[in-house]
Amino acid sequence: MKILVVGGAGYIGSHMLRELLEKGYDPVVFDNLSTGHTWGVPSDRLVRGDLSDAADLERLFGHHRFAAVMHFASFIQVGESMTAPLKYYDNNVSNTINLLRAMERAQVRRFVFSSTAAVYGTPQTVPIVETFPLHPENPYGRSKLMVEEILADCEAAWGLRSARLRYFNAAGAHPSGEIGEAHDPESHLIPIILQVALGRRDAITINGDDYPTPDGTCIRDYIHVCDLASAHTLALNALLEDRGSMVYNLGNGKGYSIREVIDVCRQVTGHPIPVRIGPRREGDPARLVASPDKIVRELGWEPRHGDLEAIVKSAWKWHETSGG
Numbered sequence: 548m549k550i551l552v553v554g555g556a557g558y559i560g561s562h563m564l565r566e567l568l569e570k571g572y573d574p575v576v577f578d579n580l581s582t583g584h585t586w587g588v589p590s591d592r593l594v595r596g597d598l599s600d601a602a603d604l605e606r607l608f609g610h611h612r613f614a615a616v617m618h619f620a621s622f623i624q625v626g627e628s629m630t631a632p633l634k635y636y637d638n639n640v641s642n643t644i645n646l647l648r649a650m651e652r653a654q655v656r657r658f659v660f661s662s663t664a665a666v667y668g669t670p671q672t673v674p675i676v677e678t679f680p681l682h683p684e685n686p687y688g689r690s691k692l693m694v695e696e697i698l699a700d701c702e703a704a705w706g707l708r709s710a711r712l713r714y715f716n717a718a719g720a721h722p723s724g725e726i727g728e729a730h731d732p733e734s735h736l737i738p739i740i741l742q743v744a745l746g747r748r749d750a751i752t753i754n755g756d757d758y759p760t761p762d763g764t765c766i767r768d769y770i771h772v773c774d775l776a777s778a779h780t781l782a783l784n785a786l787l788e789d790r791g792s793m794v795y796n797l798g799n800g801k802g803y804s805i806r807e808v809i810d811v812c813r814q815v816t817g818h819p820i821p822v823r824i825g826p827r828r829e830g831d832p833a834r835l836v837a838s839p840d841k842i843v844r845e846l847g848w849e850p851r852h853g854d855l856e857a858i859v860k861s862a863w864k865w866h867e868t869s870g871g
């Protein structure tokens with residue numbers, strides 16, 4: 548069964564590609580390599596192209612008959628989205644509309660979408676359930692919520708069925724050590740800490756240690772990228788079985804403070820990992836922890852690498868071999 552993986556040369560998409568190949572699907576990656584890597588994708592699976600280019604999309608959907616589309620391609624940096632909002636609305640919203648238009652034309656009506664916990668903004672309480680109010684606080688989060696709303700409109704108009712998957716903090720790497728997280732610039736906590744252990748940075752800066760949490764640092768929910776991929780496969784299968792559209796949080800339901808993450812990285816790497824304390828970042832909620840109960844209950848999702856030490860160990864294996 549042919550599945551289009553848009554953004555499949557990126558961090559999460561390349562792990563999804565491995566999962567699809569392991570499960571016997573026939574995936575095709577479409578990626579402009581703006582932040583992705585050729586090493587993430589076997590060359591015979593990669594179609595280079597850009598979502599902003601209608602001709603690229605026409606060729607792609609002309610050559611292949613896809614059963615479903617998984618859409619990972621977007622810009623992902625919250626801070627940059629505040630200084631360059633149009634860049635984010637262009638790539639994350641307009642280009643997604645281009646993709647949906649091509650799907651409508653080709654009558655492909657199954658769509659798995661990478662959404663984000665940022666659609667919730669600052670929650671009143673944790674754990675966050677899917678019915679919480681949606682109040683994104685930056686253009687990145689708003690761009691994802693806009694797409695969620697567009698998907699609902701397409702469902703009403705032409706029968707699109709979608710899985711809107713709201714990821715918390717994706718982390719870790721494939722157990723093979725062959726692929727892992729490599730954003731440039733890196734904005735995610737665990738790879739930045741591991742770059743300190745590798746000597747590529749002097750210290751890790753904690754953005755604020757006066758939050759109302761036990762150790763004063765922000766609490767986040769980390770999900771292993773392979774568990775994220777297995778959840779996508781369950782959602783994909785549910786769409787292919789005509790079980791209707793769905794929205795799920797993807798996190799472990801466990802929160803770890805930044806200091807706790809640094810401590811685990813110290814244990815795993817054996818490096819002292821010096822810390823600096825910086826000011827708070829605007830719009831950083833004290834706690835973001837998912838309730839993953841809905842996907843566990845409805846699709847039987849079972850995270851296999853939920854433990855933070857396992858997540859960090861897999862990331863470290865990748866960073867050590869790739870040079871970080």
Ligand SMILES: NC(=O)c1ccc[n+]([C@@H]2O[C@H](COP(=O)([O-])OP(=O)(O)OC[C@H]3O[C@@H](n4cnc5c(N)ncnc54)[C@H](O)[C@@H]3O)[C@@H](O)[C@H]2O)c1
Nearest residue numbers: 554556557558559579580581582583598620621661714717
């Ligand atoms: N990494 C996380 O913790 C996290 C958390 C929440 C949501 N997400 C979402 O998951 C998705 C994947 O994130 P990631 O960390 O793998 O990012 P990434 O930057 O590693 O991957 C994105 C991929 O999309 C490609 N791409 C971007 N714009 C494109 C375009 N116009 N045409 C074709 N290809 C294009 C890039 O080249 C890259 O390969 C994103 O949509 C992101 O918003 C990620």
